[in-house]
Amino acid sequence: MKETFQKIMSSVMALIVLFSTMSFSLDMHFCGDHLVDFSLFENVDTCTMKAKMSTSSKDCAMMETEMDCCTDVEVIQQGQDDLKISFDQITFDQHAFVVSFVYSYINLFEGIDENIVPFKDYAPPPLIRDIQILDQTFLI
Template identity: 40%
Template sequence: MLLALLVLFSTVSFTVEKHYCGDILVDVSVFTDAEKCPMEHLEILQKKTCCKHEIDVVLGQNELKFSSFEDLVFSQQFFFTTFTYTFGDFFKSLPKKIIPHKDYSPPNLIADIQVLDQVFII
């Protein structure tokens, strides 16, 4: 399961968008567009900008190597089959134990005989 998660996270690509107003970081976004600062609309009219938009792309792995059992050398195939055949028996479940007194309910306790007769084990 750990290897499957490792393959999944190594192949996922994503972008990190950062929007700055001057030197101040306004918004950081991973999967959606970064929110722009309200001053940017005024800067478009004045045709000068102090806002900066950075996009960092984290690329995942594109090429995965798929290999089959036939690609292995004979000694590796022999070891793998022997290993799975030998250690496959360790993971079989144990037989269910039969508990004969599972549904037995003890009789109701009317009086504690040891206290009534004043007989105690010391």
């Protein structure tokens, strides 16, 4: 139960950090009180009334009044830039420490491909007599 709660909370905190640093904009197009179009990633399409405008003055006057009631609303959410690390002000000592740490950390996990047995080519000494049986010493 405790592990599940910790996993859920760590996921929630990661999402909070992600969404607090992310910037986005929401574009909406209203004609009167009605939402005609909205977009999260690209610009919204304006009214199609511009393409339908005719040459008669009566229709133009009516279209102009309808065009005045259309509005575009853009909501912009700026993310935080506090988490951005600047490497312009790093000193030589800090740079040397980071380079040596990374080099030693990478070489730490560099393993040997095969297990080396130093006495592989040598034969064991000949067994002339069994010393443990002669001395009657047994490991229990």
